[in-house]
Amino acid sequence: MSFTPAVTEQRFVLDHVADITELAQQEKFADATPDLVDAVLEGAGAFAAGEWAPLDRLGDEVGAKWTEQGVVMPEGYGAAYQAYVEGGWGTIGSPPEFGGQGLPAVLSAAVLETLGTANASFALAPTLTVGAIEALMHHGTPEQQAAYLPRLATGEWTGTMNLTEPQAGSDVGALKTKAEPVGDGTFRITGTKIFISFGDHDMTKNIVHLVLARTPDAPAGTKGLSLFLVPKYRLDGDGNPGAFNDVTVASIEHKMGLHASPTCVLNFGDNGDCIGELIGPELGGIAAMFTMMNNARLNVGLEGVQVAERATQRAVAFARERIQSARAGAPSRESVAIVEHPDVRRMLMRMKAQTMAARALVYYAFAQLDRAHLGDKDAKKLLDLLTPMAKGHGTDLGSEVTDLGIQVHGGMGFVEETGAAQQYRDCRVFRIYEGTNGIQAADLVGRKLSMDNGATALGLLETIKGAGSANLVALAGALEEITTGLLGAEADDRLAASYPYMTMFSVAVSGWLLEKQAKAASGDSEFEAMKRAAAAFYAEQIVPEALGLKAAASAKADVLYSVSPEMFAA
Numbered sequence: 405m406s407f408t409p410a411v412t413e414q415r416f417v418l419d420h421v422a423d424i425t426e427l428a429q430q431e432k433f434a435d436a437t438p439d440l441v442d443a444v445l446e447g448a449g450a451f452a453a454g455e456w457a458p459l460d461r462l463g464d465e466v467g468a469k470w471t472e473q474g475v476v477m478p479e480g481y482g483a484a485y486q487a488y489v490e491g492g493w494g495t496i497g498s499p500p501e502f503g504g505q506g507l508p509a510v511l512s513a514a515v516l517e518t519l520g521t522a523n524a525s526f527a528l529a530p531t532l533t534v535g536a537i538e539a540l541m542h543h544g545t546p547e548q549q550a551a552y553l554p555r556l557a558t559g560e561w562t563g564t565m566n567l568t569e570p571q572a573g574s575d576v577g578a579l580k581t582k583a584e585p586v587g588d589g590t591f592r593i594t595g596t597k598i599f600i601s602f603g604d605h606d607m608t609k610n611i612v613h614l615v616l617a618r619t620p621d622a623p624a625g626t627k628g629l630s631l632f633l634v635p636k637y638r639l640d641g642d643g644n645p646g647a648f649n650d651v652t653v654a655s656i657e658h659k660m661g662l663h664a665s666p667t668c669v670l671n672f673g674d675n676g677d678c679i680g681e682l683i684g685p686e687l688g689g690i691a692a693m694f695t696m697m698n699n700a701r702l703n704v705g706l707e708g709v710q711v712a713e714r715a716t717q718r719a720v721a722f723a724r725e726r727i728q729s730a731r732a733g734a735p736s737r738e739s740v741a742i743v744e745h746p747d748v749r750r751m752l753m754r755m756k757a758q759t760m761a762a763r764a765l766v767y768y769a770f771a772q773l774d775r776a777h778l779g780d781k782d783a784k785k786l787l788d789l790l791t792p793m794a795k796g797h798g799t800d801l802g803s804e805v806t807d808l809g810i811q812v813h814g815g816m817g818f819v820e821e822t823g824a825a826q827q828y829r830d831c832r833v834f835r836i837y838e839g840t841n842g843i844q845a846a847d848l849v850g851r852k853l854s855m856d857n858g859a860t861a862l863g864l865l866e867t868i869k870g871a872g873s874a875n876l877v878a879l880a881g882a883l884e885e886i887t888t889g890l891l892g893a894e895a896d897d898r899l900a901a902s903y904p905y906m907t908m909f910s911v912a913v914s915g916w917l918l919e920k921q922a923k924a925a926s927g928d929s930e931f932e933a934m935k936r937a938a939a940a941f942y943a944e945q946i947v948p949e950a951l952g953l954k955a956a957a958s959a960k961a962d963v964l965y966s967v968s969p970e971m972f973a974a
Contacts, residue, residue: 407457407522409449410713412931413763414514415442420924421764421917422510422771430778433508441511444496448515451491452522455484460523463664464826468605470656475604475666481526485559485607493519494530494559499541502553509777510770513706517763520710524830525664527710529562529602531703535696536563536614539631543684543692548633551643552612561608565696566597566615566634566670574843576616576693577625581672583617583632583680593617593634593680594673596654603668604636604653610645611636614696615672615680616689629689632680634672650678661829698791700838702773705766705794708802711831712759715809718824719755722813723748742812751812755805757938757946760921761914762801768917769794785860789852790913796844797910799834806831845902848909849890858891861909868916875947876915882954883908889958900961904953911950918942 418424418441428436459480466478488494497512498504512534520527537556540549555561572578581595593615597603604611613634622628640646650673657667672678684692723743730737731744742748769790775783806828810817817824835841853861865887868880886905890898922939925932 407453407460407714408717409445409453409518410521411445411449411518413760414445414517416921416925416931416935417763417767418510418514420921422508422767422774424508424510424771427508427510427771427774432506432778433774435505436507436511440507444507444511445514445518447491448493448518451487451493452518455487456519456526457522459484459526459664461823461826463523463525464661464830465663467663468656468666470653470666474606474653475656475668477605477607477666478664481664482607484526485529488519488530489559492558494533495557497534498537498557499553502549502557504557508771508774510767510774513702513767513770516703517706517710517713520707521713523664524707524710524714524827525662527707528662528665529605529607530559531707532565532602532700533559533561533563534703535565535700536612538699539614539683539692539696540633542695543631543688544633548681548683551639552633552635555610556612559608561610561612562602562605563612563614564600564603565700566600566603566613567693568599569596570598574839576629576690579616579618579629581615581617583619583630583682585619586679589681591617591619591632591680591682592673592676593632593678594676595671597670597672599657600668600670601665603666603670604656605666609637613651613670614683614692616693617680619686622687626690627687629693630686631683631689631692633683634678634680638679650675660832661826662833697838701791701795701844702766702769704834704837705762705769705796705798707834707837708798708800708831709759709762709766711802711827711834712755712762712805715806715824715827716752716755716759718822718827719809719812720752722816722822722824723752726814748812751808753938753941754946755808755812756934757918757942758801758805760935760938761911761918761942761946762798762805764917764921765790765910765914766794766798768913782860785856786864788855789848789860789864792844792848792852793906793910793913795838796835796841796848796906797914799831799837800841800907802831802834803828841906842903845906846899848906849898849902853887853891858887861887865912868912872912872916872919873943873947875943875951876912876919879908879912879915879947879951882951883912886954886957894961896961896965900964901957901959904956908950908953908957911947915942915947 427433469476495504496507497509500506583591615632615634616629637645638647638649652671654669654671726742727739728742731740772783772787809824813824816822865880865884869877918939922936925935
């Protein structure tokens with residue numbers, strides 16, 4: 405099935421959720437004129453359809469390959485990546501002082517959504533580079549920024565995040581990679597990192613690894629971590645890739661999906677010759693890590709939107725073409741396209757509504773990022789609150805929608821030739837990336853509610869109550885009650901309730917944003933009629949489902965600990 409860029413939908417959400425017109429009134433984003441926004445969206449769509457989408461199936465079937473010389477990407481990927489660099493698509497939201505265009509992050513997110521909808525595996529390369537840029541912008545020295553940011557901003561070089569180790573997944577404090585000072589301000593890095601997306605490939609001349617490690621005598625736990633800049637190739641006197649920096653690829657993972665995204669095991673310093681530079685102060689690794697991580701979490705939520713959009717497009721096309729059975733109750737017994745059957749329509753409507761919901765939630769969070777960059781402190785608090793929802797619920801919806809896509813295809817969804825299975829396989833890891841969704845929920849009820857004793861959360865709920873439909877007002881009211889209870893709850897009780905709470909809150913925000921769009925969709929076009937119908941479906945069916953989670957979001961942890969660990973195996 406051909407890929408269709410969601411340009412009309414993206415522009416509508418940018419206008420009515422992100423309020424990009426208001427952003428463009430600020431000097432920092434003055435270049436984001438309506439004509440430029442249109443040109444960026446349409447150009448990205450044409451590029452993705454022409455260069456990246458045709459490689460999606462090949463990437464899934466062939467995948468990235470490990471060799472002794474490094475990772476080799478499938479045929480055509482190198483040329484398509486260079487076309488991405490030459491087209492300037494990596495520069496949209498990058499800082500202008502380092503060769504970027506400095507446009508709003510939410511517009512850059514729309515471009516990345518288009519690329520990932522065309523080819524989810526491929527889009528992970530620029531996604532991770534964005535996190536490296538953010539870390540260097542906030543924590544790098546002027547010399548590091550001058551040496552690396554111009555190449556990262558264009559995508560000429562890619563960046564990675566290196567956190568996880570064999571013995572340390574979510575428990576970052578258990579990391580063991582070492583950084584020994586050499587004596588000239590640099591450090592000798594030794595250790596192994598796992599699950600490093602695009603940790604190696606043959607599409608660029610250098611890869612910039614950002615690595616968490618421990619310096620000598622550093623305290624145990626997270627307080628003892630520092631962040632290091634470790635390029636694959638050290639830079640020569642002219643700032644170009646020079647000597648190999650002793651970063652080797654031990655293997656790549658054989659995964660359920662995302663086959664064209666090499667997930668690497670990287671060894672640093674096997675030969676004692678891996679050199680890194682400190683980013684930020686020694687023992688400041690956690691602060692720098694969260695700069696990368698929070699950016700990455702929004703972009704992973706965006707990945708949920710990408711796969712949901714592609715799965716919905718596939719399912720709609722199949723349902724309109726697949727002829728099967730007469731419609732129940734119709735006077736004719738002639739078989740019709742399955743899109744005419746009520747249950748198929750239910751699934752398609754749910755896919756459309758949930759994809760719109762995920763996009764609205766994630767774009768709204770990105771818009772707060774832009775406003776936070778402008779110095780809006782309230783927007784920064786709202787961004788902090790929304791980030792775990794955007795990542796957690798955005799990827800939950802990616803899984804739900806791709807699963808429904810298989811169901812719409814029936815038996816053909818379970819075989820590979822339709823492509824429906826690929827979207828499902830590709831997206832499942834997004835709920836694990838950058839902190840599992842359980843960790844996102846824990847972050848929401850922990851750090852994010854505690855940052856101002858719930859004021860930001862309760863303020864947002866009050867806004868929703870003042871503008872939503874009856875079902876949405878009921879959901880927001882229930883959330884106010886639960887939020888107040890969680891603020892005074894014991895840690896175990898908060899965490900036991902955290903996941904259903906995150907879902908409820910995410911649905912409330914998404915429903916509010918969909919209703920805002922429905923009110924703006926006052927015309928008689930098919931697009932606007934679909935927008936109103938999807939918002940109504942969401943309010944009538946999905947919001948009440950979320951309200952049904954109130955008992956779970958109010959329950960205490962007692963029943964979870966009423967059995968011993970051994971009893972789970974009984």
